[in-house]
Amino acid sequence: MPFVGLDFGGTAIKGGAVGSGGEIVAERSIPSALERGATDVMDRAAELARSLGASEGGALGVGCAGIFDRARGVLLESPNLSQLAGTCLTGQLGTRLDIDPAHVYLENDANVAAYGEQWLGAARDIADFMILTLGTGVGGGIVLGGSLFTGPAGRAGEIGHVVIEPDGPLCGCGSRGCLETLASATAARRRASERGLPAEDPGNLELLAETARNHAGAERELLFDIGRDLGHGLAYPANLLDLTCFVFAGGFAATLDLLEPGIRAGASERTFGERDLTLLPATLGSSAGWIGAARLALDAGATQVG
Numbered sequence: 001m002p003f004v005g006l007d008f009g010g011t012a013i014k015g016g017a018v019g020s021g022g023e024i025v026a027e028r029s030i031p032s033a034l035e036r037g038a039t040d041v042m043d044r045a046a047e048l049a050r051s052l053g054a055s056e057g058g059a060l061g062v063g064c065a066g067i068f069d070r071a072r073g074v075l076l077e078s079p080n081l082s083q084l085a086g087t088c089l090t091g092q093l094g095t096r097l098d099i100d101p102a103h104v105y106l107e108n109d110a111n112v113a114a115y116g117e118q119w120l121g122a123a124r125d126i127a128d129f130m131i132l133t134l135g136t137g138v139g140g141g142i143v144l145g146g147s148l149f150t151g152p153a154g155r156a157g158e159i160g161h162v163v164i165e166p167d168g169p170l171c172g173c174g175s176r177g178c179l180e181t182l183a184s185a186t187a188a189r190r191r192a193s194e195r196g197l198p199a200e201d202p203g204n205l206e207l208l209a210e211t212a213r214n215h216a217g218a219e220r221e222l223l224f225d226i227g228r229d230l231g232h233g234l235a236y237p238a239n240l241l242d243l244t245c246f247v248f249a250g251g252f253a254a255t256l257d258l259l260e261p262g263i264r265a266g267a268s269e270r271t272f273g274e275r276d277l278t279l280l281p282a283t284l285g286s287s288a289g290w291i292g293a294a295r296l297a298l299d300a301g302a303t304q305v306g
């Protein structure tokens with residue numbers, strides 16, 4: 001029986017099925033089309049899960065950006081999925097698929113991405129690490145001792161909101177100078193535009209990276225500075241949890257080679273004692289989320305049987 005996972009995003013709902021040996025047996029996605037309303041989205045998501053093999057009485061894993069009421073399976077807040085706010089994802093999907101809502105496992109998008117990378121991606125066989133997703137914001141997910149560490153309410157790992165510069169830019173969370181206001185793809189674009197980089201097209205991150213790769217100069221310095229802020233951020237989990245392995249996902253992680261010197265310098269400035277850091281690019285791309293969600297279903301199956 002395959003294990004099915006879904007990953008809800010603002011533009012697409014991705015899903016797939018993985019066999020118990022870790023082989024991907026199906027993968028497909030549908031447009032989120034959130035404007036059609038929550039009921040329609042839930043109908044189509046359930047149909048997607050069914051087409052992937054989710055079956056009556058089984059289990060389903062679901063990844064979704066946002067903040068949940070975990071006990072009730074309700075999505076409370078999500079900037080990219082605001083049309084689904086207030087929706088009981090576990091109940092709505094469970095009812096449509098004849099799956100007990102208690103066997104629909106919901107985690108936030110960065111957490112399932114971490115779990116996916118640990119199962120079949122960059123962190124395969126690494127028991128302790130943190131993923132950082134560098135996209136519109138900065139997300140984080142933690143794996144400790146081979147298990148996803150979510151905290152009692154599922155809100156652990158929000159490294160995007162550790163404060164790096166107390167007087168820095170205002171963050172969506174209400175605080176100032178959070179890591180995501182300095183090192184997300186959005187922030188990098190803003191910082192590049194502020195410095196007029198690259199000169200041909202300020203704020204173009206692909207061109208910025210290409211220029212920085214080709215020669216030393218202001219572009220490379222900017223990426224060093226952003227890396228240094230990331231290093232200051234990951235010094236927190238390094239100091240608190242003794243984490244030394246970090247996986248970078250999301251569009252802006254394509255510049256990891258250029259960010260790395262800054263990350264190492266920044267981390268070294270803020271960690272207690274020397275740390276031998278391992279910095280890895282994620283390898284599953286946008287499939288990491290549904291793969292991690294499918295793993296939640298697999299874990300649950302093992303528990304139910306055991």
Ligand SMILES: [Zn+2]
Pocket residue numbers: 160161171172173174175178
């Ligand atoms: Zn914040």
